[in-house]
Amino acid sequence: MTSTAPAGPRHVAIIMDGNGRWARRKGLPRLRGHEAGAESISAALRACRDLGIQYLTLYAFSVENWVRPKAEVAGLMALLRRFLRAREKELHANRTRLRAIGRIGDLPAPARKELQRVMDSTAHFTERHLVLALSYGGRAEIADAARRIAARAKAGEIDPASVDEATIAAHLYAPDIPDPDLMIRTSGEIRLSNFLLWQLSYAEFYFTPTLWPDFREADLAAAVEEYRRRHRRFGDIG
């Protein structure tokens, strides 16, 4: 493969970290940080539209986040519903399809229903995609794929000897979505935290100390500018 000068990115994935610290620094309850973080999602969507980014995947709630205090989990689920209701018009206006990846069945019924409703009402859009990772874990996703492959092999639908990378990729939560080109993590943490383990194999990583509630269009533009400066080689020399 020849080395590629990146024009994109086509797909950006973000670990929206630092809501709690943002709130603490302001002497506010943690949930206020998450609320401010929800505003940053709108800014990121606007930036994606302006920068020609087709896919935006956001780590909104990890499979590990269920251990947080009950009130914070309930607050986040209520916020998810409010976010979906408040942003539905914007998604339509920007012809953006909403998708979800993760163990969606774990979500409380009201949040799940709202999510399904907005996913259905935007399902016909193809230009732009907002993907929310909810009750998501990269290892859980690969384990879920392995379980489904094993069940299909047992049913005689798949020959175990034929299982390869393409088989696994085809059994992930959203196999039709291209892998992210760029992964951004806010708040200064330099970790992947079980996010898109399979899909980020060749992504460029960008870490910024900015806390997620402070993240705005210019921050995403700066990350994209840095991405475009990098030289992507996909394992080749270059």
Ligand code: FPP
């Ligand atoms: C990480 O910050 C953020 C989360 C666990 C939740 C992300 C949620 C939002 C951005 C709000 C929008 C929500 C939905 C559901 C659409 P943290 O709480 O770990 O921050 P800290 O590390 O500073 O404590």
